[in-house]
Amino acid sequence: MVRARDVLGVAILLALAILLFGIEPGRAATEAGVLSPGVEAAINGTDTGDTMTVIVELEGEADLGSIEATNQNILQREVIQELQAETEAASEQIEPFLDAREATGEVERVIPLWISTSLAVTATPGVIEDLATRPGVASIAPNKTIPEPATLTSSATTAPEANLDLIRAPGLWGLGYTGRDTVIASMDTGVDAGHPDLSAQWRGGTNSWFDPNNEHPAVPTDSSGHGTQVMGAMVGRDAGGTAIGVAPDAQWISAKIFDDRGFATTVGIHRSFQWLLDPDGTPATPDAPDVVNASWALPDPGCDLEFQDDLRALLAVNILPVFAAGNYGPDPNTSVSPANYPEALAVGAADNSDTIYQDGSRGPSDCGEDPNTFPEIVAPGVDIRTTDLFGTYTAATGTSMSAPHAAGVLAPTSRCGPTSPPPNSAAPW
Amino acid sequence: MRPNLTAAEQRSALVGSAVDLGQEGPDNDYGFGRIDALAAYDSITNQPPPDTTPPSIDIVTPADGVTYSRGQAVNASYSCQDEAGGSGLASCQGTVTDGSAIDTATPGSKTFTVMATDNSGNEASVTSTYTVDECTTRGTLAGETLTGTAGDDVICGGGGGGDTIKGLGGNDILKGQGGADKLLGGTGQDLLDGGSGVDTASYSTSLTAITASLATNSATGEGSDAFVGIENLLGSPRADTLTGSDTDNTLTGGDGNDTEQGGAGPDTILGGGGADELFGGGGNDTVNSRDGINGNDSLAGGPGTDTRVTDAREKSIVGFP
Numbered sequence: 001m002v003r004a005r006d007v008l009g010v011a012i013l014l015a016l017a018i019l020l021f022g023i024e025p026g027r028a029a030t031e032a033g034v035l036s037p038g039v040e041a042a043i044n045g046t047d048t049g050d051t052m053t054v055i056v057e058l059e060g061e062a063d064l065g066s067i068e069a070t071n072q073n074i075l076q077r078e079v080i081q082e083l084q085a086e087t088e089a090a091s092e093q094i095e096p097f098l099d100a101r102e103a104t105g106e107v108e109r110v111i112p113l114w115i116s117t118s119l120a121v122t123a124t125p126g127v128i129e130d131l132a133t134r135p136g137v138a139s140i141a142p143n144k145t146i147p148e149p150a151t152l153t154s155s156a157t158t159a160p161e162a163n164l165d166l167i168r169a170p171g172l173w174g175l176g177y178t179g180r181d182t183v184i185a186s187m188d189t190g191v192d193a194g195h196p197d198l199s200a201q202w203r204g205g206t207n208s209w210f211d212p213n214n215e216h217p218a219v220p221t222d223s224s225g226h227g228t229q230v231m232g233a234m235v236g237r238d239a240g241g242t243a244i245g246v247a248p249d250a251q252w253i254s255a256k257i258f259d260d261r262g263f264a265t266t267v268g269i270h271r272s273f274q275w276l277l278d279p280d281g282t283p284a285t286p287d288a289p290d291v292v293n294a295s296w297a298l299p300d301p302g303c304d305l306e307f308q309d310d311l312r313a314l315l316a317v318n319i320l321p322v323f324a325a326g327n328y329g330p331d332p333n334t335s336v337s338p339a340n341y342p343e344a345l346a347v348g349a350a351d352n353s354d355t356i357y358q359d360g361s362r363g364p365s366d367c368g369e370d371p372n373t374f375p376e377i378v379a380p381g382v383d384i385r386t387t388d389l390f391g392t393y394t395a396a397t398g399t400s401m402s403a404p405h406a407a408g409v410l411a412p413t414s415r416c417g418p419t420s421p422p423p424n425s426a427a428p429w
Numbered sequence: 430m431r432p433n434l435t436a437a438e439q440r441s442a443l444v445g446s447a448v449d450l451g452q453e454g455p456d457n458d459y460g461f462g463r464i465d466a467l468a469a470y471d472s473i474t475n476q477p478p479p480d481t482t483p484p485s486i487d488i489v490t491p492a493d494g495v496t497y498s499r500g501q502a503v504n505a506s507y508s509c510q511d512e513a514g515g516s517g518l519a520s521c522q523g524t525v526t527d528g529s530a531i532d533t534a535t536p537g538s539k540t541f542t543v544m545a546t547d548n549s550g551n552e553a554s555v556t557s558t559y560t561v562d563e564c565t566t567r568g569t570l571a572g573e574t575l576t577g578t579a580g581d582d583v584i585c586g587g588g589g590g591g592d593t594i595k596g597l598g599g600n601d602i603l604k605g606q607g608g609a610d611k612l613l614g615g616t617g618q619d620l621l622d623g624g625s626g627v628d629t630a631s632y633s634t635s636l637t638a639i640t641a642s643l644a645t646n647s648a649t650g651e652g653s654d655a656f657v658g659i660e661n662l663l664g665s666p667r668a669d670t671l672t673g674s675d676t677d678n679t680l681t682g683g684d685g686n687d688t689e690q691g692g693a694g695p696d697t698i699l700g701g702g703g704a705d706e707l708f709g710g711g712g713n714d715t716v717n718s719r720d721g722i723n724g725n726d727s728l729a730g731g732p733g734t735d736t737r738v739t740d741a742r743e744k745s746i747v748g749f750p
Contacts, residue, residue: 166463167463167464167465167466168465168466168467168468169466171466171467171470172466172467172470175470177470246466314436315436318434318435318436318439319436320436320439320440332457345440345443345444346460347464348458348459348460350450350459350463354448354450354463356450356451356458356459360458362457362458363457363460364457373455373456373457373460373461374457374460375459375460376440376444376460376461377443377444377447377459377460377461377462377463377464378447378450378458378459378460378462378463378464379463379464380463405464406443406464409443409464409466409469410439410443412470413434413439413442413443413466413469413470413473
């Protein structure tokens, strides 16, 4: 087992590697060698008998572009099956080797990350080095550690609902679009499912909560508050006396990518994206959410395409990944990944008077695309009244709070179209 | 139950309806602006219904059913239009580009097709069928004179009415078509086709004597000609031999010592100048030898009740009442 101190140590080594070489772990590895510098550093820091976790990126890419489906349910199933089949085929070459080393105890665990044609492998340094020489392995990237976004809360009280009035959410409710029959997912620190403004909208069952860190496998939990604040802005109701959520009738599910100490890993995030596509592990049942909100970013501004395959898979099933633009402003060129991928909807923040939030990340960005403006859009993100731990309320600030406004608008609007019958109270649409 | 909108449509609904902030247009602080839930909804629901109507196509030239002369310069003229409120015209392409020359190089039935698509992928296609006739020159008026070239021509009278068509040199085809036409093949091997009406094969400009027969529908002397639908013959100023058919013919010898032989029909035989030998043949013919010179012509009426018009004295007159 890897002790906590060791994890931090790896993180520090990785940070040094990024500074020293000025390259991104993972993607750059394919040019510099199969083993990324981050992994080499981690190998050197791991005892030969200990195990470490890496992401083995396989050669091969799922062909999502050619999938044609007559409806959304079939599309979801076919995208998932194509991703899974591609990863299974791509891992055939190294499977006998992994099986043999699993028998000797040198391989502790192998988790398919079919969303990005990769495997999360927990094994000894010797096995990792051996893997790097094997055909079918494109690159080996470290399982990086990502700290949760800082939560800025204040006691400032703004007029209730000012943020919702500004974006004219009540007008949408008046038309019947309150998010009913839609599902919003968050990737965050968890959700306090006991909050009176949130408890009724949890979708429930065994396919509505995912904890890749396995600290709270069954019941939605949040030990930080960040995830509860974000969820409140999306689906919060009015138990506190004022309406706080953009889509108060939407159901929610959540992947708790950050553990109770506030750290996420790249493997855990890949697994969470994968869970979002197929929460019950059965491709034929269409239980993916309508909208995904991601109020998190990699630790430093810049471009790291680690999760690009994951976002592409979401887009392939018509889920627009909504990302907080990041809080690395006000300087130009402070965009951060994954928000700055072309696949993401990057949401910056402004206050309720439409004045830009000083610390929001600014563009332009050329991450995975030609230089483009960044962020893509802004939403209220300063002193947003929302749910907090223990059934309380707080005023939260940052692009983490603006992104859920966009996700909350998408939930009902993603369901309407020129041919949709207008919703009414008698007939759910 | 899943979204009706694709991810791209969701993105454009949010981004396209945002309230522009900061500097005009997208910028690196506010992007496309601040989100507006109601405007996003409006931008989706106010989209026009799907366009299922194909564009309309108007072909001005070539109009359906028209006939052009071979080699005639005709430029295509057509236009396409998507319906009001439609998704807009995406393409409009004819057999040739609008304003370019259409195919009139060879005779026959031709088609000209214009295809149009709109931005929703609806397709339309309209075809005009036109005919290129074999005429290299085509008349448009009644009673005009059409003149060919020294080469091979196909000249059509067109337009109705009696036309005068001159083939000049070359192996020509002269088509009188409607009306009482006068066809002058000129030199070369010509085909003289009178069409409807009472038409005349004329050798009035021939420099050589002619032997022409409406019984065999052929003539030699000024080249070698064939006749179709010719009722009358007009000889050259030389000593011609003109022969009628079994129908009603007018044979006109003109100057020169001509021999003219009517067929079974009621013919009119005109000797003209010179010492002519005129035979009415069967039928009630009119034989006219009057040329102001006494005693030079011979007339024979033949069977039937014939009429003669002569000078005061002729060389020989037989077979008249």
